Amino acid sequence: MKKILPIVNIIIGALLIIGPQTFLHVCKGSMMGMTPPCKDIPTWSLVAGIILIIVSLAKLVLIFTGKGSKVAYIVTGLAEAVIGVVAIGIPTFIVGTCKSQHMHCHMVTKPALIIIGAVIIITAVVGLIVNKDKKVE
Amino acid sequence: MKKRSIGALAYKNIQNNKGRYFKQAAMVMVLTWTMLLGLIIIVSISSGLERLRDRMGADLMLVPLGYERSAEGILIKGEPKYFYFEQDIMTQLENADIEGIERLSSQFYLTSSNQGCCDIPVQFIGLDKDSDFTIKPWIKTLYVNEKDYLNDGYIVVGSSIDVPEDGKIRFYDQYFTVAAKLDQTGSGLDNAVFLNRTTTKTLYEAALSKGFNFMDGCDPLKTVSSVFITVKDGTDVKRVSQQIRSHIDGVQVIATDGMIGSTQQGLEGFISLMYILIGILIVLSFVILSLSFKLQVTERKDDYKLMRTIGVTKGEIRKLVLSQAFILSIIGSILGLVLATVSIFPFYTAINAAVSIPFLIPSGIKLVLLYLVTGLIGIIIGPLGALGSAIRISGGLEER
Numbered sequence: 422m423k424k425i426l427p428i429v430n431i432i433i434g435a436l437l438i439i440g441p442q443t444f445l446h447v448c449k450g451s452m453m454g455m456t457p458p459c460k461d462i463p464t465w466s467l468v469a470g471i472i473l474i475i476v477s478l479a480k481l482v483l484i485f486t487g488k489g490s491k492v493a494y495i496v497t498g499l500a501e502a503v504i505g506v507v508a509i510g511i512p513t514f515i516v517g518t519c520k521s522q523h524m525h526c527h528m529v530t531k532p533a534l535i536i537i538g539a540v541i542i543i544t545a546v547v548g549l550i551v552n553k554d555k556k557v558e
Numbered sequence: 559m560k561k562r563s564i565g566a567l568a569y570k571n572i573q574n575n576k577g578r579y580f581k582q583a584a585m586v587m588v589l590t591w592t593m594l595l596g597l598i599i600i601v602s603i604s605s606g607l608e609r610l611r612d613r614m615g616a617d618l619m620l621v622p623l624g625y626e627r628s629a630e631g632i633l634i635k636g637e638p639k640y641f642y643f644e645q646d647i648m649t650q651l652e653n654a655d656i657e658g659i660e661r662l663s664s665q666f667y668l669t670s671s672n673q674g675c676c677d678i679p680v681q682f683i684g685l686d687k688d689s690d691f692t693i694k695p696w697i698k699t700l701y702v703n704e705k706d707y708l709n710d711g712y713i714v715v716g717s718s719i720d721v722p723e724d725g726k727i728r729f730y731d732q733y734f735t736v737a738a739k740l741d742q743t744g745s746g747l748d749n750a751v752f753l754n755r756t757t758t759k760t761l762y763e764a765a766l767s768k769g770f771n772f773m774d775g776c777d778p779l780k781t782v783s784s785v786f787i788t789v790k791d792g793t794d795v796k797r798v799s800q801q802i803r804s805h806i807d808g809v810q811v812i813a814t815d816g817m818i819g820s821t822q823q824g825l826e827g828f829i830s831l832m833y834i835l836i837g838i839l840i841v842l843s844f845v846i847l848s849l850s851f852k853l854q855v856t857e858r859k860d861d862y863k864l865m866r867t868i869g870v871t872k873g874e875i876r877k878l879v880l881s882q883a884f885i886l887s888i889i890g891s892i893l894g895l896v897l898a899t900v901s902i903f904p905f906y907t908a909i910n911a912a913v914s915i916p917f918l919i920p921s922g923i924k925l926v927l928l929y930l931v932t933g934l935i936g937i938i939i940g941p942l943g944a945l946g947s948a949i950r951i952s953g954g955l956e957e958r
Contacts, residue, residue, distance in 0.1 A: 520720055520722075521720065522720060523718065523749070523911060529908045533905075536904060
């Protein structure tokens with residue numbers, strides 16, 4: 422379980438990077454001279470995804486080398502949870518989406534990023550619970 | 559061994575052999591996930607068609623000859639379109655002396671383009687304020703007095719159109735006040751904007767000033783795109799339809815029931831296929847779970863023998879096997895229901911836009927029932943699959 426959770430987060434991190442560039446794309450270009458408010462979502466997701474992958478890789482190293490202290494597990498777990506909150510925040514309070522319910526960023530990108538963020542938070546919390554007792558595996 | 563401790567032992571067994579039991583819980587999860595998704599889709603299509611049938615409010619719809627598909631596109635698929643009668647259809651109808659007509663009201667269609675970065679094209683439907691009977695029963699929220707919702711400058715919007723905080727929506731650089739919002743239909747009408755003929759003219763002129771040209775010589779105050787007709791009680795709709803055809807040329811008479819009926823017919827095959835697939839999935843899950851429990855029980859035969867030697871009865875071993883199956887089914891069912899929920903509800907708008915058919919997710923009791931039925935099947939399928947193995951193993955142990 423300890424090893425699986427960071428691997429899951431690495432996959433989710435990859436999804437955060439690739440998703441908004443491909444199938445979770447935002448509204449494209451400028452229309453009638455106006456810029457869609459969702460245009461910065463891919464950049465924010467890219468940064469969040471890269472940080473998540475780095476944190477999860479660090480956690481994996483701690484688990485495999487057996488050198489992780491309790492504090493190290495707590496810090497990496499909290500960092501993952503924060504990235505989860507950021508993933509939820511990108512389409513809501515950080516960047517936002519177009520107002521119309523039928524724009525792609527509103528009806529596909531937004532719910533997908535919220536679900537991805539929720540999954541990151543859940544894996545972070547489960548990781549904190551399973552790592553709370555033993556110092557190393 | 560007490561009854562309570564059997565459950566605890568079953569739970570401990572699962573905890574200690576997560577890998578072994580994971581596949582069975584995953585099977586139940588896939589079953590409940592797929593089953594709930596399938597049932598929600600089936601019920602949503604049926605509810606959408608039912609709501610559209612109620613929403614039409616008319617028995618007959620008249621459109622210019624050859625525009626039946628376009629009318630279907632507006633009403634069912636939500637594709638913004640415009641078309642107009644070349645003749646004065648209302649005068650012709652009034653002079654034709656057709657028996658059986660109770661009410662008739664004309665409509666004028668117009669479409670919008672993308673006005674800003676976040677707008678999508680919508681269908682405008684210009685109504686006759688005095689004669690319209692199609693939208694009043696479907697008003698969900700009124701922002702003005704009941705009598706004023708079709709006044710000049712006011713618009714009534716479908717359920718999918720967002721109403722800004724200031725209550726004003728811009729089309730072709732003109733602002734219109736939202737007077738009411740309609741109930742959801744799951745059809746193309748959810749993306750429509752309704753307004754009176756004078757407001758339609760204001761909008762039409764704004765569109766012309768922006769360089770949009772719909773049809774030469776078109777006057778939103780007089781031109782007609784469609785006529786909705788209700789017939790008197792006891793009157794044969796087909797007879798009225800024939801009378802209209804024989805009196806007026808260049809008109810396509812559509813029986814609204816027939817239009818929805820043909821869509822329904824097309825979807826019936828799909829719905830039947832979905833039911834068959836759900837049935838196959840249930841049977842397949844039962845067979846796989848039965849085989850899986852059989853293998854598992856055979857693998858652990860020695861453990862059960864050992865338990866018998868320390869005084870565990872064959873009934874308690876049976877209960878242990880069934881309890882494990884029950885716990886796995888509960889875990890699998892909960893995960894399946896949660897997965898189905900997050901796969902369909904957050905993406906409702908996207909699914910609705912993709913399917914292009916009336917699609918209305920059920921709510922209230924209907925939805926609770928779907929969850930209960932799916933959850934129940936998920937919970938009982940595990941113990942049912944394990945029942946044969948449980949009986950066989952306890953019998954086998956007795957023989958020895």
